[in-house]
Amino acid sequence: xxxxxxxxxxxxxxxxxxxxxxxxxxxxxxxxxxxxxxxxxxxxxxxxxxxxxxxxxxxxxxxxxxxxxxxxxxxxxxxxxxxxxxxxxxxxxxxxxxxxxxxxxxxxxxxxxxxxxxxxxxxxxxxxxxxxxxxxxxxxxxxxxxxxxxxxxxxxxxxxxxxxxxxxxxxxxxxxxxxxxxxxxxxxxxxxxxxxxxxxxxxxxxxxxxxxxxxxxxxxxxxxxxxxxxxxxxxxxxxxxxxxxxxxxxxxxxxxxxxxxxxxxxxxxxxxxxxxxxxxxxxx
Amino acid sequence: xxxxxxxxxxxxxxxxxxxxxxxxxxxxxxxxxxxxxxxxxxxxxxxxxxxxxxxxxxxxxxxxxxxxxxxxxxxxxxxxxxxxxxxxxxxxxxxxxxxxxxxxxxxxxxxxxxxxxxxxxxxxxxxxxxxxxxxxxxxxxxxxxxxxxxxxxxxxxxxxxxxxxxxxxxxxxxxxxxxxxxxxxxxxxxxxxxxxxxxxxxxxxxxxxxxxxxxxxxxxxxxxxxxxxxxxxxxxxxxxxxxxxxxxxxxxxxxxxxxxxxxxxxxxxxxxxxxxxxxxxxxxxxxxxxxxxxxxxxxxxxxxxxxxxxxxxxxxxxxxxxxxxxxxxxxxxxxxxxxxxxxxxxxxxxxxxxxxxxxxxxxxxxxxxxxxxxxx
Numbered sequence: 072x073x074x075x076x077x078x079x080x081x082x083x084x085x086x087x088x089x090x091x092x093x094x095x096x097x098x099x100x101x102x103x104x105x106x107x108x109x110x111x112x113x114x115x116x117x118x119x120x121x122x123x124x125x126x127x128x129x130x131x132x133x134x135x136x137x138x139x140x141x142x143x144x145x146x147x148x149x150x151x152x153x154x155x156x157x158x159x160x161x162x163x164x165x166x167x168x169x170x171x172x173x174x175x176x177x178x179x180x181x182x183x184x185x186x187x188x189x190x191x192x193x194x195x196x197x198x199x200x201x202x203x204x205x206x207x208x209x210x211x212x213x214x215x216x217x218x219x220x221x222x223x224x225x226x227x228x229x230x231x232x233x234x235x236x237x238x239x240x241x242x243x244x245x246x247x248x249x250x251x252x253x254x255x256x257x258x259x260x261x262x263x264x265x266x267x268x269x270x271x272x273x274x275x276x277x278x279x280x281x282x283x284x285x286x287x288x289x290x291x292x293x294x295x296x297x298x299x300x301x302x303x304x305x306x307x308x309x310x311x312x313x314x315x316x317x318x319x320x321x322x323x324x325x326x327x328x329x330x331x332x333x334x335x336x337x338x339x340x341x342x343x344x345x346x347x348x349x350x351x352x353x354x355x
Numbered sequence: 356x357x358x359x360x361x362x363x364x365x366x367x368x369x370x371x372x373x374x375x376x377x378x379x380x381x382x383x384x385x386x387x388x389x390x391x392x393x394x395x396x397x398x399x400x401x402x403x404x405x406x407x408x409x410x411x412x413x414x415x416x417x418x419x420x421x422x423x424x425x426x427x428x429x430x431x432x433x434x435x436x437x438x439x440x441x442x443x444x445x446x447x448x449x450x451x452x453x454x455x456x457x458x459x460x461x462x463x464x465x466x467x468x469x470x471x472x473x474x475x476x477x478x479x480x481x482x483x484x485x486x487x488x489x490x491x492x493x494x495x496x497x498x499x500x501x502x503x504x505x506x507x508x509x510x511x512x513x514x515x516x517x518x519x520x521x522x523x524x525x526x527x528x529x530x531x532x533x534x535x536x537x538x539x540x541x542x543x544x545x546x547x548x549x550x551x552x553x554x555x556x557x558x559x560x561x562x563x564x565x566x567x568x569x570x571x572x573x574x575x576x577x578x579x580x581x582x583x584x585x586x587x588x589x590x591x592x593x594x595x596x597x598x599x600x601x602x603x604x605x606x607x608x609x610x611x612x613x614x615x616x617x618x619x620x621x622x623x624x625x626x627x628x629x630x631x632x633x634x635x636x637x638x639x640x641x642x643x644x645x646x647x648x649x650x651x652x653x654x655x656x657x658x659x660x661x662x663x664x665x666x667x668x669x670x671x672x673x674x675x676x677x678x679x680x681x682x683x684x685x686x687x688x689x690x691x692x693x694x695x696x697x698x699x700x701x702x703x704x705x706x707x708x709x710x711x712x713x714x715x716x717x718x719x720x721x722x723x724x725x726x727x728x729x730x731x
Binding site: 128134196197309320 | 361383447449450452453455456473474476477479544547552586587589590592593594596604714715718719723725726727729730731
């Protein structure tokens with residue numbers, strides 16, 4: 072078997088996967104977005120480009136901005152929390168390094184939905200956290216309102232997606248030559264300067280990769296806002312989910328999905344270009 | 356909250372997970388429906404007349420609201436017939452429809468009257484041989500020929516409900532008997548309305564003095580604005596009212612009457628959980644047992660319906676919702692004896708305001724209003 076033939080074969084599983092589980096559903100979503108529904112809500116093929124008019128209803132602009140805002144806040148918090156964790160594991164983990172990485176991944180063995188639901192029990196007015204606060208006499212009766220706030224939603228998102236930030240940063244730190252840090256110190260850099268001019272630039276691609284991995288799923292998330300949010304925390308994911316499961320409107324849901332994917336593609340392209348440039352610089 | 360409560364809460368979510376997890380199956384559901392594999396509405400009437408016998412033909416695949424059937428009866432049925440009841444739950448009628456649409460096969464579902472009507476019109480429900488049910492004489496004759504199912508051919512009535520406001524009397528002593536109590540300042544922002552397009556819009560229609568099922572564009576617009584203006588006073592939309600009131604999140608909660616009973620079983624001070632019917636109007640309705648046309652074990656489903664009717668008293672006093680049987684009348688009446696506001700009878704159904712089966716543009720208009728209310 073020629074090398075080229077072998078290379079082609081290794082592509083097969085991935086190509087089949089993409090075709091069956093990505094391109095075909097995507098095509099159907101696109102087709103439904105122009106369709107209509109019957110009395111039971113079944114999607115039927117038809118030609119209604121006007122389904123897209125409603126997507127650009129100004130009513131939905133705040134929903135989109137809110138989703139992007141929550142996702143951006145989640146990314147920032149994930150960097151602030153995730154970077155030190157990754158740093159500790161990569162630099163000081165020693166022989167527990169892999170155990171610590173495993174611990175970061177461990178929560179993923181439990182379904183995201185159930186983990187977020189557990190937070191409703193922790194954060195509710197009569198919940199565990201308020202129980203502790205009351206026992207410490209820090210609050211009066213009724214408790215602190217954690218639940219049904221934007222903070223709870225963002226907290227749920229950070230909790231849900233933090234590992235996606237930690238792992239790429241950890242990989243970048245692990246790859247980085249530790250002697251670079253020593254060199255920075257030898258050049259009379261303070262700890263901060265060494266981090267700012269040596270470690271951070273060397274691991275920035277990891278941060279960027281983590282940011283994309285966190286941003287993309289959070290901007291479309293509906294679980295956190297559904298379970299931890301209030302009436303003013305409605306996200307694009309909730310809007311889409313509502314069209315499919317409540318409003319009986321597959322076509323509008325599919326149109327929203329299509330526009331949303333096009334929008335996210337912009338971020339993806341930005342990331343790929345940046346990563347491509349960095350790879351080029353590394354080779355140079 | 357103690358550990359047991361947490362466990363119970365988590366267990367509840369396990370049971371509700373299906374409805375929500377379905378979000379992940381969007382693409383697949385879309386695929387099936389788009390390919391016309393979801394059953395579609397082009398079923399032939401002949402498919403609904405498949406003969407079914409009340410005998411065990413496999414485990415029961417059961418699909419219902421959570422906390423809407425006495426769990427002891429699952430155990431009892433499993434023991435008596437040596438089968439399993441495989442449960443899953445929905446958290447709204449449209450969510451139930453979505454699961455049916457994407458080709459899931461259930462043996463027994465519990466739609467509301469108006470959604471049963473929709474399913475019957477689309478030939479989605481099997482005819483039920485009432486004469487083969489041993490407990491059928493116990494059912495009120497009122498349901499021999501209900502508006503949603505001519506001759507009761509495809510359904511057996513399950514329970515009656517009405518909608519109002521639940522509240523915590525240990526925090527709130529100034530309820531006025533109006534839907535407008537949702538903005539009662541004593542609730543300190545702890546008010547929730549049902550995450551349900553029918554109940555939400557229906558309530559707004561009633562507050563504005565319109566018919567419960569109003570579809571006039573101007574009236575719907577006013578009701579939409581009412582709901583949007585209400586949002587800043589609300590803490591959320593939820594149909595998980597039992598959890599929400601028992602864990603202290605809600606001091607005023609838009610809910611169905613029976614849930615009040617169920618909440619009382621879960622809180623330290625049951626007497627503080629009260630219910631009020633509202634002067635602007637009280638939606639009333641009924642839910643039914645139904646067997647989808649693609650059920651794999653309709654015989655077991657039939658036996659389960661019979662078992663439930665036989666044990667209707669035990670069920671009604673657990674769920675808090677009256678069942679339409681003579682034998683459950685007295686035990687249920689004893690349960691709610693000093694609280695006329697919790698009670699509902701078939702007479703109330705007769706003269707009351709029930710949700711209609713909205714079709715076509717009317718249904719679209721309601722869905723659009725609800726989407727805009729949620730997004731605004």
